Amino acid sequence: MIPANLERAVYGMYATHALSVADRHGVFGHLTRHSGDSAGKTAAALAVDEDTLERLLLVLSSFGVLDSDGEGYSLAAGVRPYVDRDDPRCLMGFVDHLTGGTAEQFGRLSSYLDAGKAETDRETPAPFDAIYRDEESVGRFLNAMWGLSHHVSHELAALADLSGSRQLIDVGGASGPFSVAALSAFPQLRSTVFDLPQVAPHLAARATEHKLGDRLDFAAGDFFRDPLPAGDCFAFGYILSDWDDETCASLLRKAYEACLPGGRVLVMERLFDDDRGGPLATAVMNLSMHFETQGRHRTAAEYLDLLRAAGFEDGTVRRSSGDKHLVVGVRAESGSER
Numbered sequence: 001m002i003p004a005n006l007e008r009a010v011y012g013m014y015a016t017h018a019l020s021v022a023d024r025h026g027v028f029g030h031l032t033r034h035s036g037d038s039a040g041k042t043a044a045a046l047a048v049d050e051d052t053l054e055r056l057l058l059v060l061s062s063f064g065v066l067d068s069d070g071e072g073y074s075l076a077a078g079v080r081p082y083v084d085r086d087d088p089r090c091l092m093g094f095v096d097h098l099t100g101g102t103a104e105q106f107g108r109l110s111s112y113l114d115a116g117k118a119e120t121d122r123e124t125p126a127p128f129d130a131i132y133r134d135e136e137s138v139g140r141f142l143n144a145m146w147g148l149s150h151h152v153s154h155e156l157a158a159l160a161d162l163s164g165s166r167q168l169i170d171v172g173g174a175s176g177p178f179s180v181a182a183l184s185a186f187p188q189l190r191s192t193v194f195d196l197p198q199v200a201p202h203l204a205a206r207a208t209e210h211k212l213g214d215r216l217d218f219a220a221g222d223f224f225r226d227p228l229p230a231g232d233c234f235a236f237g238y239i240l241s242d243w244d245d246e247t248c249a250s251l252l253r254k255a256y257e258a259c260l261p262g263g264r265v266l267v268m269e270r271l272f273d274d275d276r277g278g279p280l281a282t283a284v285m286n287l288s289m290h291f292e293t294q295g296r297h298r299t300a301a302e303y304l305d306l307l308r309a310a311g312f313e314d315g316t317v318r319r320s321s322g323d324k325h326l327v328v329g330v331r332a333e334s335g336s337e338r
Helices: 004-010 012-024 027-033 039-046 050-062 092-105 108-115 127-131 135-160 177-185 197-209 245-258 280-292 300-310
Strands: 066-068 073-075 167-171 190-195 216-220 231-237 259-269 313-318 325-330
Touching: 004 012, 012 027, 012 050, 012 092, 027 039, 027 050, 027 073, 039 050, 050 066, 092 135, 092 280, 108 280, 127 135, 135 177, 135 197, 135 231, 135 259, 135 325, 167 177, 167 245, 177 190, 177 216, 177 231, 190 197, 197 216, 231 245, 245 259, 245 300, 259 300, 300 313, 300 325
Parallel strands: 167 190, 167 231, 190 216, 231 259
Antiparallel strands: 066 073, 259 325, 313 325
């Protein structure tokens, strides 16, 4: 008998694709409204093939996403928020990214093992050139980042306590998941998302959706080539894990130079345990970083070291109840420049 943990690993690709297909065909929405419906009733309501649907439902049930009494199906306990497109915790945008982009990259892993990443990727486009290659890809990526980040951003903003901040600079802030959460919680705050020009219409749509007016604005730029706007709080939300240590040090130094005395930098990332033995999601995404970006995930201590090297002091770690946590550094009120 195959050990249960190995069996789930072997068949995991079926679960991810089953989630994506079920979502696209409205299965989770239907079962939210009509819990306990049979495969036949669900197929009739969604106008899909019953035999195919039943096979799909059986896979999702076997993985514990659905419950079944032998006749009907319902969402397993705790699942609904993460498969409901109307819930801010929904992960289906991220699942779309996995099946639409990440899955295509797995073929390179064997070459990485044989020849290394640098040699294998020598002729391939830079990571974000591929991600931002067209409007569809940009939209899919930004939706995935919103789905992964927006819900936990409310908790991270509270942990950061931005009540004393006035101007947030959200570096590589995408369509604004952290900025929107922070502005919602702290009425005195304004935020500028600094990102590539392709992001602008997506951020504008979020600003309109959340009725933020001119409190949320956009500055187009490339953080490798351009200076960062000035502010008293700088956010790097799931950015530094895209880059190697040298690049992270350079980006944090740019933030230090643009940060007003007494201001802060917020690094929001998945964190490895101190012994790098987990968590599972961090280990999985660390592998994903290898072929999607040029970065990796780190321990809290590694981020604290990077902050100190850039000039920030009083580093602290504040852990959320989710899988994204907060590392904070402070720019001294006065002192010599490094």
